[in-house]
Amino acid sequence: MSVLDRFLRYVQIDTRADESSSSCPSTPGQLTLLTLLAEELRGIGLTEVSLDANGYLMATIPSTIDRTVPTIGVIAHVDTSPEMPGAGVKPLVHREWDGRDIVLPDDPTAILRVADQPELAAQIGHDIVTASGTTLLGADDKAGVAAIVEAAAHLVAHPEISHGTIRIGFSPDEEIGRGANHFDVTQFGARCAYTLDGGRCGELEFESFSADAMRVTFIGFNTHPGYAKGRMVNAVKAAARFIDRLPHDRISPETTDGYEGYVHPYQVDASVDRTSVRVLLRDFVTAGLREKQLVVEGVAKQVAADTGTRIEIDVQEQYRNMREVLDQHPEVVDRARKAIRRAGLSPIEKPIRGGTDGSRLSFMGLPTPNLFTGEHNFHSRLEWTSRQDLEKAVEVIVQLARVWAE
Numbered sequence: 001m002s003v004l005d006r007f008l009r010y011v012q013i014d015t016r017a018d019e020s021s022s023s024c025p026s027t028p029g030q031l032t033l034l035t036l037l038a039e040e041l042r043g044i045g046l047t048e049v050s051l052d053a054n055g056y057l058m059a060t061i062p063s064t065i066d067r068t069v070p071t072i073g074v075i076a077h078v079d080t081s082p083e084m085p086g087a088g089v090k091p092l093v094h095r096e097w098d099g100r101d102i103v104l105p106d107d108p109t110a111i112l113r114v115a116d117q118p119e120l121a122a123q124i125g126h127d128i129v130t131a132s133g134t135t136l137l138g139a140d141d142k143a144g145v146a147a148i149v150e151a152a153a154h155l156v157a158h159p160e161i162s163h164g165t166i167r168i169g170f171s172p173d174e175e176i177g178r179g180a181n182h183f184d185v186t187q188f189g190a191r192c193a194y195t196l197d198g199g200r201c202g203e204l205e206f207e208s209f210s211a212d213a214m215r216v217t218f219i220g221f222n223t224h225p226g227y228a229k230g231r232m233v234n235a236v237k238a239a240a241r242f243i244d245r246l247p248h249d250r251i252s253p254e255t256t257d258g259y260e261g262y263v264h265p266y267q268v269d270a271s272v273d274r275t276s277v278r279v280l281l282r283d284f285v286t287a288g289l290r291e292k293q294l295v296v297e298g299v300a301k302q303v304a305a306d307t308g309t310r311i312e313i314d315v316q317e318q319y320r321n322m323r324e325v326l327d328q329h330p331e332v333v334d335r336a337r338k339a340i341r342r343a344g345l346s347p348i349e350k351p352i353r354g355g356t357d358g359s360r361l362s363f364m365g366l367p368t369p370n371l372f373t374g375e376h377n378f379h380s381r382l383e384w385t386s387r388q389d390l391e392k393a394v395e396v397i398v399q400l401a402r403v404w405a406e
């Protein structure tokens with residue numbers, strides 16, 4: 001069995017996460033895949049294979065050396081994005097791809113155009129894997145799952161490779177921000193870990209946004225609109241004015257990249273009486289979140305004064321830039337660089353304009369940067385990966401195991 005075979009099997013199991021569900025995992029398909037993975041890991045010969053009721057699967061690749069070296073972990077998530085259909089995924093392998101645009105058969109408007117996809121254009125001759133046009137592929141993050149299982153099988157089959165204890169963690173519901181919620185760092189028992197949940201071959205990510213979520217609620221006064229003169233205060237109109245006055249040409253997702261943060265109104269629950277606007281705050285510097293919060297509050301207060309509404313403001317911490325933790329453990333990132341180079345690649349280091357489970361896990365005491373697995377166009381029906389990228393991800397995991405034992 002190859003890493004590609006594993007990947008093609010995993011993506012056909014519907015593990016789409018569901019934000020509206022309060023159970024953990026949020027959908028039963030995730031448990032179906034986790035149960036299959038638990039059996040597979042036992043079959044490979046891993047020890048301490050445990051799958052808990054919340055859908056966290058852990059296992060151990062036993063050490064092959066006598067001396068004690070740090071235990072490291074590798075982690076991937078089994079769920080897929082709720083933004084796209086994940087049932088009935090039909091993976092297609094375009095063997096030795098010839099460089100022509102790829103038209104996905106179940107929806108001829110879904111076309112991977114080489115001109116729009118420089119990363120794809122660099123993969124002529126590789127075996128490209130896509131979905132069929134109506135669903136996502138699920139390389140995010142079943143590419144990571146497949147790479148980890150294959151690396152485990154390889155290490156068990158090659159006891160001559162010197163490595164310490166390696167812990168494996170498969171978690172649910174990353175895509176809805178709950179992946180770290182029930183992750184038992186103590187039970188995992190590793191000094192550090194690596195999520196396998198990244199893009200291009202060679203990518204190493206150890207900086208993420210710091211993130212807060214704000215809810216700004218405008219409270220108006222509702223009455224029958226036929227008899228409302230001088231009495232009605234319309235919270236819908238106040239919220240519309242508020243959104244319109246938020247910065248357009250700066251600190252917005254549409255106008256920023258690199259290391260710039262933003263404020264992002266993304267959801268509105270509206271009625272005349274009460275309208276809430278949900279706003280995401282993002283910045284690579286945690287202190288910068290406070291400045292952005294003040295910008296939003298300033299606009300909200302001004303609008304409330306202008307419209308005669310009242311406001312309620314609620315701010316929730318979401319996650320913090322993992323670099324704040326990883327800077328205290330430089331060897332964790334250094335050894336990842338070394339493993340990537342030994343796999344014949346140059347490390348590509350760039351900040352994640354989002355968060356990962358690693359952002360949360362790092363602050364829970366498990367320093368966890370992110371490694372590539374060859375996910376491209378994730379959360380899209382144009383998602384793709386390649387067999388060659390998957391194989392490189394496996395190689396990096398094996399090299400990482402070696403580097404930590406040196």
Ligand SMILES: [Zn+2]
Nearest residue numbers: 140141174197
């Ligand atoms: Zn992911």
